[in-house]
Amino acid sequence: MSQADANPHDPSAPLEPLPGHSSHGRLERILRRGEFAVTAELNPPDSANPHDVYERAAIFDGWVDGINAVDASGANAHMSSVGICALLTRMGYAPIMQISCRDKNRIAIQGDVLGASAMGVQNILCLTGDGVQAGDQPGAKPVFDLDCMSLLETIRIMRDNSKFLSGRKLTSPPTVFLGAAINPFAPPYDFRPFRLAKKIAAGAQFVQSQYCYDVPMFQKYMSQVRDMGLHKECFILCGVGPLASARTAKWMRSNVPGVHIPDAIIKRLEGAEDQKKEGKQICIDIINEVKEIEGVAGIHVMAYRQEEFVAEIVHESGVLKGRRPWRKEPNPADELVAARMEEILEQPRQLPHEMAGAVGDSEAAG
Secondary structure, eight states: OOGGGGGOOOTTTTOOTTTTTTTSSSSHHHHHHTTTTEEEEOOOOOOSSSHHHHHHHHHHTOSSSEEOOSSSGGGGOSSHHHHHEEEEEHTOOOOEEETTTTSOOHHHHHHHHHHHHHHHHOOEEEEOOGGOOOOSOTTSOOOOSOOHHHHHHHHHHHHOBBBBBBSOOOOSOOOOEEEEEOTSSSGGGHHHHHHHHHHHHTTTEEEEEEOOHHHHHHHHHHHHHTTTTGGGGGGGEEEEEOHHHHHHHHHHHHHTHHHOOHHHHHHHHHTOOOHHHHHHHHHHHHHHHHSSTEEEEEEEEETTTTTGGGGHHHHTTTTTTOOOOOOOOOOHHHHHHHHHHHHHHHSSOOHHHHHHHHHHHHHHHH
């Protein structure tokens, strides 16, 4: 891809609107052009340092069309997805903001949607969210005011009807491309295409699947999807990812809800001299199979703690066919911002009682 998919006046600004497009973002343009899209997942840091986000995003430069900002997946607290998106849009990246219904009610969610769109977020992925019992703070109070279906409907109403759920009018609606998650690998299998149809009816324009390690099962799912004509109503991205070892694969199969890994994959890893290298090759082999399935519009690469392999996986699979996704070009202003941030972070912090004492002293002096 050329840098035509960048605003000529400001590379970090949204693109000019196109007819028939819901957003001003690159991901929607690429999919609607019929090009094979690549998205990846940015695992959020347990940190308040913006450089931790930028370092992780830089790994994907020139290789992906969108970066998922994860929203407390597994019910574990990390930097918020809206915070990550604020940092990424500032630099011109194309984030896909995940919204989980677990932690916020409809009032907070609608506010986040407006704020995200104002920051330049063009893509939103709607999720119900894992239960709090899955995380490291099981005593947290879950919300689940909405689920993924009603969340899709809520944002679609905001975007298309310019109003809140209450009916109150919006002066400027959010311009966003709406997504959802699918899992063809969890029972009841025959129901999964019908659930996709419900998500499309609710507003989903693209979907990203759970990890695919069973291509025949995914092929069967896609056959049903095509029979229902759903591949013409929604862009389907197949989830893929490298496995670090057979032990990791066994742990994921037993502990990550909805992940299906056949015995044949585990045996292939166990028989390899270098299991991490073999896990990467398995991912590439799966991509080469799923990219040939009719109705698959792209891949979503989830490389937890192996983000450095994403570029190799995308390159070696050949899915881009010579296309060059957007990459961040050096900007002298960014260096100034980074230097100033370093100064701020290095400054000694005053404790609350020290600040109180300083205020008291100034009041006494006055």
